[in-house]
Amino acid sequence: MSPDSSLPARALAPRRHEEILRRLGAQGSVSVAELAGFFDVSRETIRRDLKLLSDKGQLGIVHGGAARFEPSEPAMSLRSHENAGGKAAIGRTAAGLVTDGMVVFLDSGTTTLAVAQAMTDLRDLTICTASLKIALLLCHVSGMRVHMLGGEVDPGEEAASGIDMLEAMSRFRVDVAFLGGGALSPDGEVTDFTRAGAEQRSRMIALAAKTYFVLDSSKFAKLTPLRIPNFQRAAGVIVDAKPQADIAEALARKGPELMIAS
């Protein structure tokens, strides 16, 4: 094939592809003109390169160049208004499960933020959360003690994460935990976007006396890659609409109760 020949004044295609991907990783986007100048090839050639890489799913082509795919879910600020009504209903149902004196853990996410909103009428709770917005909201409610879990802040979630957060979390004795999730999978489990998220939620299930997942119906149609260990030990899954019958059945077999908010 190509014995790593000394650079023949022109970079070969694989070398270009490598460099293009490297730049994408570093800068997030590349332009056709810039690459054509850098490799000293025509713009058509660069476009063909980008087309190839695009067909392999390694980048997305935009007018003037190419951009990297955002691997994660959209940022929190973009999600907060989606299905607001359904989330509020879930919040009311979740708040109904809480009584005075309890220690409550609230996961980060827009649905759990709605749960926090619904809890502003309650008193005498100890709240434990890694979400900046939930802490900010509930710390002003009289009678609530809020413990913020520290750690590196994830901009997408607007919440602390990482090893420090896991360690801080593990110190608490929690009566009830409300967790978010990435999707409700066809086999009746809640799944997640990231290893870290799945691990954190798994630990919380083990830590809390009772754990409920809160998922609005926009999560039904999705698929996310990570299973959450211990899921079957959760007490329930609170949703705002009836999922497909087979998913409900699969969930019932696992154990957690399906609760439909209204």
Added chain:
Amino acid sequence: MSPDSSLPARALAPRRHEEILRRLGAQGSVSVAELAGFFDVSRETIRRDLKLLSDKGQLGIVHGGAARFEPSEPAMSLRSHENAGGKAAIGRTAAGLVTDGMVVFLDSGTTTLAVAQAMTDLRDLTICTASLKIALLLCHVSGMRVHMLGGEVDPGEEAASGIDMLEAMSRFRVDVAFLGGGALSPDGEVTDFTRAGAEQRSRMIALAAKTYFVLDSSKFAKLTPLRIPNFQRAAGVIVDAKPQADIAEALARKGPELMIAS
């Protein structure tokens, strides 16, 4: 010809959109004129960008620019609007003391929030704070790593406090710390309202390579009960107006430099 100068002639549309959303996250609003200047494109182009993003529901267009949707911003405490101009000047001066790669600690309080605001133009910093609002603000600035210190949340400060916060704080190696305070006392020291606050600030002085107190002029006339141990080891006190001559002299004798922002 063109040694790959970092002049890609023009940012691609997706890159502009990304930056617009980043600024929205950091500052809450953007203006058409400001963006047109920044990207070196016409105002029409920016308006078309904003229209697109608006159609996708990612921002709201207002006269002169665009604003982020606020899910439920709890009313900002009254303090934050007092002497806003002076605090902004302090913020600019403080931000001028910071350079790329530093680890910066930001205390809780409205003046340090102004410092954080002034830092949104910077990059490549590690921020360490117990303030919920500062963490929320700076986590959206690309290039900044934000570490939220956990602990019990003090509703008045909207920040973590207590033993957990002290412990988390002590793990960091900090290049520069910006601390608030209760008052600038007649004998040239910054004093505090509470034992816990004074203790926390004292430890931070010991921990950081350089420590600056930031105090707006409304703190000049006050008296608060607690001295801050180690105060004389602070590098400076940044204020927005010239304090009384005898106070300035007393401060000069202690050691910290008096810096008047403008």
Added chain:
DNA sequence: GTCGATGTTGCAATATGTGGCAGTGATCGT
């Protein structure tokens, strides 16, 4: 109400994307 700043629209200029075609060099079969 007036005036300056901002938003809107149509249009022209420029930049970019697409497909066809030909030249080049390497590979391979004969």
Added chain:
DNA sequence: ACGATCACTGCCACATATTGCAACATCGAC
């Protein structure tokens, strides 16, 4: 060795997208 074939590339012509300009409509402050 020779020619056919193929992958790759650049050039060209044409389609499309994006942008800036200018004229006009609106908004908002005073």
